[in-house]
Amino acid sequence: MGRGKIVIQRIDNSTSRQVTFSKRRSGLLKKAKELAILCDAEVGVIIFSSTGKLYEFSSNR
Template identity: 75%
Template sequence: MGRGKVVLERIENKINRQVTFSKRRNGLLKKAYELSLLCDAEVALIIFSSHGKLFEFSSIE
């Protein structure tokens, strides 16, 4: 038995939304790093928070 489909919708609670954003942001940054390392790929990732704060990752130094 597999998992059912999850409906994605906006998180209304501001605190829960910010916590989820932080956790998912860190996960995305980690995946981008792993992709660049494992596949020797040039990866760039740009994330803007709901407050307009910039988070970035680049595999090129």
């Protein structure tokens, strides 16, 4: 049995939203690194937080 469908909506609590952003960001950057290694691909990711802070990843060959 699969998971149920959830509604995607903005998290109203700013502290909870920031914690979720940090966890999702680290997971996304990890997946980008894995993709670059496993597929020998050039990967680039740019993420801006709600405060405007920049986070980036780029693979090097």
